[in-house]
Amino acid sequence: MSKWRGMGLLWVGLAIGCGGDEAGSNDADAADTQDTAAEVQDGDATDTTPPEDTRLDVTDTATPPDATDVAPDVDDIGDVSLDIADTTQDTEDAQDTEDTADTAPLDTADTEPADTEPADTTPEDTADTTPEDTADTTVEDTTPVDTTPVNRPPTVALALSPTGPILPGQTTTLTATVSDPDGDLLDLDFVQLSPANPLGSFVTVANNKVTWTAPELATATTFEFSLSVSDGVNDAVVKTGSIQVTIPTFANDIQPIFSNNCTGCHGGSGGLFLTAGQAYTNLVNVTGNNGACSTLKRILPGSPNDSLLVRKISGTTCGDRMPRSDPSFFANNPGLITRIRSWVAAGALNN
Ligand code: HEC
Numbered sequence: 566m567s568k569w570r571g572m573g574l575l576w577v578g579l580a581i582g583c584g585g586d587e588a589g590s591n592d593a594d595a596a597d598t599q600d601t602a603a604e605v606q607d608g609d610a611t612d613t614t615p616p617e618d619t620r621l622d623v624t625d626t627a628t629p630p631d632a633t634d635v636a637p638d639v640d641d642i643g644d645v646s647l648d649i650a651d652t653t654q655d656t657e658d659a660q661d662t663e664d665t666a667d668t669a670p671l672d673t674a675d676t677e678p679a680d681t682e683p684a685d686t687t688p689e690d691t692a693d694t695t696p697e698d699t700a701d702t703t704v705e706d707t708t709p710v711d712t713t714p715v716n717r718p719p720t721v722a723l724a725l726s727p728t729g730p731i732l733p734g735q736t737t738t739l740t741a742t743v744s745d746p747d748g749d750l751l752d753l754d755f756v757q758l759s760p761a762n763p764l765g766s767f768v769t770v771a772n773n774k775v776t777w778t779a780p781e782l783a784t785a786t787t788f789e790f791s792l793s794v795s796d797g798v799n800d801a802v803v804k805t806g807s808i809q810v811t812i813p814t815f816a817n818d819i820q821p822i823f824s825n826n827c828t829g830c831h832g833g834s835g836g837l838f839l840t841a842g843q844a845y846t847n848l849v850n851v852t853g854n855n856g857a858c859s860t861l862k863r864i865l866p867g868s869p870n871d872s873l874l875v876r877k878i879s880g881t882t883c884g885d886r887m888p889r890s891d892p893s894f895f896a897n898n899p900g901l902i903t904r905i906r907s908w909v910a911a912g913a914l915n916n
Contacts, residue, residue, distance in 0.1 A: 718799040719745040723792040729808035732818060733782045734903030737808050741773040741792050749796035758789040758805065779810040781869075781903050783910040786810050813908040814916045820844060822901055826888045837863070845915045848874060858883035866913040869906035878902060 722742040743751055755775045757764055763780040770776055787809045795801040813819055823839040831839035836854050838847045848864040853873040861873040869875045876883040878895045879902055886892040895902050
């Protein structure tokens, strides 16, 4: 489980959320001016919606030239500076709003002459939208119940990488992508939903990211996760994800560990061959020569704790820790111990 608070993406979320509602309409654009002002006033009066109002103010003051045209710019946060250039030259609200996303700079250069022509559209737009909207929003403002802002829940996505299947001891990264249309501070909670046992281990690596390492298993298991995101106002938004964890196979997942770390010595050291083709028959149900643990089988299927090889890679209860040339190797790679233990727990098959 992991909890944290963060707002890295929230401002962008606000921009997207508002823009979608009101793009492409002169009336909406002009109305925004009123709405924004209304929100600010409401916010000041009640002090209940702090973050977004503050930010709207900042954006407003950053776009000085035209009070009437400032509102649509607020919606396209990333394009504020581009909008300023357009609005100082012409007041074609609807077109500019869409153009700014991609080609605002080009438009400015190319259409300067053309834009100066429609002396007609400028007065029309101004004349039409300003009075109407003022009348409309004034009416709305006088009915206070309608203008009370409704807090909306956050948008949440959960992604796993890798998506699996993975082995016991291997790790997947769970990444949350969150945004809140109201700019609320969000509280994220990652949980392993099922199975209840065994539990993998979470490590927080960023404010929207955790890793999860699969636990020791005796049977292949699908693990399900939930991500709950709360804005402190609405019910938490919950997303789920899952990953399959499989049982290691001897040839693909175990022998390579021996070949990479052990065969330099165990082409016979300690009376043990860990080379491919010989390792399995040297290990499974074979009693060790180890003085301290000579009663143990090197590998006892189903019993990792009572297998000499597992003891030799996990610590010093049976003498020197292996690999003898690098005794901290498995301490630095604990997932490989989990992998070998799982192979033993699942019956130490020769597969
Ligand atoms: C630098 C040489 C060296 C390396 C590398 C090495 N070992 Fe060993 N290993 C030994 C020696 C020597 C012994 C015998 C003494 C002892 O039991 O500690 C031994 C003993 C063992 C035993 C006990 C065998 C028995 O029947 O008593 C096991 C199991 C074992 N090693 C596993 C491994 C594994 C697994 C690796 C690789 C991850 C590994 N060793 C890497 C040198 C090495």
